[in-house]
Amino acid sequence: MAEVKLYGWWSSPFTHRIEVALKLKGVEYEFISEDVRNKSPSLLKYNPVLKKIPVLVHNGKPICESLVILEYIDETWEVGPSLLPKDPYERAMVRFWAKLLDEKCFPAMRNAFLSIGEEQEKAKEESTELLKFLEGTLSGNKFFGGDTIGMVDIVANFISYWFIIVQELAGLQVLTKEKFPKLCEWMDEYLNSDIIRENLPHKDKLTAIYQARFLDAAAANAAVAGGGGSPK
Ligand SMILES: N[C@@H](CCC(=O)N[C@@H](CS)C(=O)NCC(=O)O)C(=O)O
The missing domain is CATH 1.20.1050.10 (Glutathione S-transferase Yfyf (Class Pi); Chain A, domain 2)
Known part of the structure; x- marks a missing residue:
């Protein structure tokens, strides 16, 4: 089974976007809470360029930036509603x-x-x-x-x-x-x-x-x- 981890923070609207997309698609994931004032070595490893949450890690591969992650989710899990139109x-x-x-x-x-x-x-x-x-x-x-x-x-x-x-x-x-x-x-x-x-x-x-x-x-x-x- 695919391993899906979400590095995020509960109050972040950017993190919330990803949680909602995963839930709409019915994708199970592990939520890893990140304190952005004290970033973990894992977050810095997965997003060394921007050092921001959210980061989605799918089978060990990180995807950064919420808009990019949303499109990735839509293309990877075709089950559930489409987030983007086909046209x-x-x-x-x-x-x-x-x-x-x-x-x-x-x-x-x-x-x-x-x-x-x-x-x-x-x-x-x-x-x-x-x-x-x-x-x-x-x-x-x-x-x-x-x-x-x-x-x-x-x-x-x-x-x-x-x-x-x-x-x-x-x-x-x-x-x-x-x-x-x-x-x-x-x-x-x-x-x-x-x-x-x-x-x-x-x-x-x-x-x-x-x-x-x-x-x-x-x-x-x-x-x-x-x-x-x-x-x-
Ligand atoms: N453009 C980013 C914005 C994400 C963002 O601003 N994340 C904030 C938390 S809400 C963050 O990680 N801030 C830490 C920092 O700027 O060092 C996205 O869409 O994912």
């Missing part, structure tokens, strides 16, 4: 949105949470602009993948759960039902699907982590405003 153009579109989510949406939404002043205003505007595009792609479908959960839904997990938590912590009004009714419907559908719901990190524990991060960033921002140099 080359539609596959290209899925890759486009997944890349946009990671390279544009994630940093903008992170900045909207952690920055202040002008930088925060810009990040909120950019997040809103990007969310409008995402809202447009749903066009009446239950999921980004159509009737079933696909790669874009899984990659957008940070919007449906993590961002909602940090938005509340920071008192933001970026993603609301009034501004984004379709995205909010998608979030409900996604978060209430069995496999997703059963595997979400515990809300209170996650809130505590981000509360601490928010307070750290606020202290660093205050130090900068007081002339203490730029935050590290």
Whole structure:
């Protein structure tokens, strides 16, 4: 039987993507919890270039980067639902949105949470602009993948759960039902699907982590405003 190991961390949305994909496919795996502040020799061996989680190790061979891992899972285990469509153009579109989510949406939404002043205003505007595009792609479908959960839904997990938590912590009004009714419907559908719901990190524990991060960033921002140099 194939040996599948996942190096990850319970609160990481990137790790969560891989857990959900493996569960949707019905692949059994061993979860190896990694503390990213104290990386294990195994993690450094399997991901010497980026030194990040998640890493999937399949029969001793490591695969890094969540978007790459998701495609690997889809191609390796054909059982269960397909995460990417078969049509080359539609596959290209899925890759486009997944890349946009990671390279544009994630940093903008992170900045909207952690920055202040002008930088925060810009990040909120950019997040809103990007969310409008995402809202447009749903066009009446239950999921980004159509009737079933696909790669874009899984990659957008940070919007449906993590961002909602940090938005509340920071008192933001970026993603609301009034501004984004379709995205909010998608979030409900996604978060209430069995496999997703059963595997979400515990809300209170996650809130505590981000509360601490928010307070750290606020202290660093205050130090900068007081002339203490730029935050590290
Ligand atoms: N682009 C990566 C991002 C993964 C990532 O940012 N992982 C974080 C934890 S959530 C990490 O390992 N950080 C450790 C570090 O940056 O040293 C992916 O999609 O897998």
